[in-house]
Amino acid sequence: MRVDALPLASEFVEHFAAEGIEELYPPQAAAVEAGVCEGGNVVAAVPTASGKTFVAELALLTADGPGLYVCPLRALAREKFEEFDRLPGVDAGISTGDFDSAAADLAGKDIVVATSEKVDSAIRNGAEWVDDLACVVVDEVHLLGAAGRGPTLEVTLATLRRRAPDVQIVALSATVDNPEDIAEWLDAELVESTWRPVDLRVGVHADGSVRFDDGTDAAVPVDTADPATNPDTEVTAELVRGAVADGGQALAFVRSRREAEALAERLTDERLPSVVDAAGASDSGDGADGPDAADATHERGEDAGMDAAAVAEEIREAGGTETGDRLAEAAAWGVAFHHAGLSSDHRALVERAFRERRLSVICATPTLAAGVNVPARRVVVRDQQRYAGSGYEWLPVLEVHQMCGRAGRPHLDPYGEAVLVAGDEAGRTELWDRYVTADAEAVESKLRDPAALRTHTLALVATGFAASQADVLDAFAGTFYASRTPNPDLGGDVGDAIASLIDDDLLAATGDGGIEATALGEQVSRQYVTPDTGVELLAALRTVATMAPEHVTELTAFEVICDTPDMVDTYLGNAERAEIYQFARSHAAELTTGMTEADDFEGWLESVKTARILTEWVDGASVEELVESYRIGPGDLESRIERAEWLLGAADALAEVLGVEMPALASARAKL
Template sequence: MTVVASSVSSQVLEILRRQSLSPRGVQKEAIEKGLLLGESIMIVSPTGSGKTLVGEMAALRAVLSGKKAMYLVPLRALATQVGEIIRDRYSEVGISVGTSTGDFQTDGEYLGESDIVVTTYERADSLVRRHVGWLTEIGTVVIDEIQTISEGIRGARLESLMIRLRRMLPELQIVALSATVGAPADLAEWLGCTLIHSDTRPVPLHCAVVPTSDRLRTLRNIVMTTVRADGQVIVFCRTRRDAESYAARLAGDVGRQLTSHETVELNSELDSVENWEADVPRELRRLLHDGIAFHHAGLAYRTRELVERLFRRGLLRVMCSTSTLSAGIDFPARTVVVTNPRSPQDYTQFLPANRVHQMLGRAGRPGHDQAGFGVILAGSQGEADMLRNFYFDSVKNPETDAEILIPRYEPLLSSLGDPHVLPEQLLVAVAHLGQATLQEIEDGFFGDSFLTFCAITVTRTPMRVLNLGEIDAASAIERHA
């Protein structure tokens, strides 16, 4: 360790100490594996295990070393939230934070004034395509929710972005953060990261799949059991309409459980909200007074921030949400219910296992709950059996002979070979490499991809992404672009 590296490490730890933050668990292990010395690290661990602080430490190290840091997240709302947290924590030590989400028409040069740039995958992709000058000053890229790399168009764009960033910045430190997934070692190796994999949860999680012919009635029983025991519930719903409908139908029962003290405190907080009638939809205003809310991407950011703050303070007992609450900053509750695990886009398909387990992983509040409870509702016994086999492995408790459900995670795979996304990424490769033959594009761009890495790892043979042996150059452009 050089004197400079040692000094930077000490400065990072001192900044954390001033914030009353002490590295623990995966945070401490990341430091031991060289995080503060510039080593690339991939953290795979459950919700609530402290992954976000690992990313913050890496970003601080980059800034204190005279570089910039980029913090990538999958959602606009999450970018705003992460940006505010980092800004609030570290602005007093002179670190500036810029947040950029949807302004794709601007070149992004103004972000060069910031030490840490928090942005979405898509906005970062736009900045790289525009060859923004300050990108060469980046020393660290933090990728939150890296498991998104397996998810369709967004995953392919993230993979393409990482190919270009690594080619542009050979000395780049990569810090990848992931919820628990299956077989993460291949992705860590492709990224050049040391893998830290922990299954340790701060609060034990108990899962169940419950068949029902009346989802609302069963949901009400689960919710009220938790609420009467002074717990909080997150209800994940398939669509925005479902989230609003379930919240409205549960409101009366939940509201009757609020104590007079809770009602006074909640009403006082709501009365202090600026632009109450302008910012908060009328149907949501009524629900909030009953200690319940709905949450989805259709709400304004200020409204989502309000209901999240009220829930964290315990003033709201129940949150009915789409998948917007499944990613990013820790947002736990004692009980999590997935009302319908079928895809919003295709009812014949179940949601990916990793996404469902990320939702269930919100169950259990560290420091408040002795255990968390995750429940998936099924429309019949047959569907319950199907879901149980799809999402879990089953073992018997040797003492009670009761069934214990163990989450079954999907391995991380590339989405780059999907015919729906390959044409776009072929054009990206052309723009990135400039004048080049199709063979050079395949070898120089797709050859560096996670797609090709996985194929070679599994088959031990080179992979022809564009099938150049079967078609000539002219037809390749026609077929793939």
């Protein structure tokens, strides 16, 4: 099937031709046959990089009205927005927490790209443009099964369909075990395919050789006898070296940030022969910080070496922290590490430089697999387990498949290779059965979780979609949960949720057996904080009202917001505990919780640490200082500042409803 045979205006056909899209990939053709261009609901369960974006564009461009593209990450939203905005004659908008299109004129856009939470939030705040949508595309719809965020996605989609009953739904999913269940819920045609533009072979290493699923074997010449080195790391290094020496790029996945950095350092010492294509090389940078010829044990391509030096320079310019310095040092040798402790600038730089083939290797924690597109010739999954709060757990099959799916660069590699590293035959068998031959998990609704029911029940009532328990149940009838459960008796659970919300003074019973949101409940819903955070904030604000005004400082404001479930925890090391304790004691008058009254003392002490970091930040401390003294990454600081901004706003709005004066909230926020 050819693009010019599709019901598309000629300018779009030309646009796609200019991007090299003239012939449809098989899954794309299947989606067309399933009706994406005729307004039909379609669920496409296909591998990453098999052309899902084009399917989305077909639906959005052929729809008779404005479209919405929902995705799970802000970075992905940005990427898609830029792509859609390049379409001829299309006015695209973006709406995410960190980046909003100019003003609230989303109503006039042809295509709006947003995260699922942002859509949910827009609905809660009375956005009317959602009623006019002709088409909604949901990317990564398998996240329906994610504990915290899945319920938001299914309730939001149910609400969208209720408000715009004729809206076309196109859902794009990773390969999961039960895509037919998602299709059934959405009354959609299912398109299922494992087709990829580049072949992928997956293998498992054990005892010096990799066995691939196409029956081939490959020896890995490495000395694993040295007890001073981790054999899995040696194997990983050799696999990376091999791919790079062969002109490819590699991704290596490990379990923790520290190990990602350690592996990057190990590979930097390796002095990988540069593989970075001369075509992708630019000449800039004086190379002063880059490798000297005297250091090199291999010949390096001149252009590539200078290019790597340029990447290193860009990294240094983006931020002079200790982490940034080490990253730049590795980048000078074509190696990078990647995890959420990096500043967002550094992360984006690493991703982009790798895509532009100015870096040979990224050593990453599992996140990279779910983020923006970073294809490599070879993917090595050294660690398949991850610490999960209480002991080690196997990574979900879906996650490992997504890592492996990053192997194979279209137009560059004859095929992609993914290797899982095990030590011995027993390990190989385990990994083979668990990941190579196994299907990904089924997607199962998490709506029944009490916290999810509380959140969404409050939202439905606060927005006026429901005024009784029956109404709430009616709204939930359109969810994935209801579609999957033969007799979805949520009555008891929703009843419990309502009772607890009334207890918390967020909902109130009306005389006739109905329910309504209190002024507090309405504000909690609009501010998009969880009910539990709302309750914590309200309790803290009531305490603030009893404090002497001179004791209510910015530290107080930060402590109020840090001791809520919506603020991310900050690890409190043993060595710091005593010092933070001392700090809390000497600032006791400014804190809303007394040393003896916290029911979770450890948790509270952690929030005091976070509050202290933020206080020092607004008092002018630099990123470097804070990163150094509190042992957090620049990215961790960023995320806490971001959340603090949001939660201070929420606290301020709630203080106003309560009639509590707390100027420190606004002043702290202004300084962030």
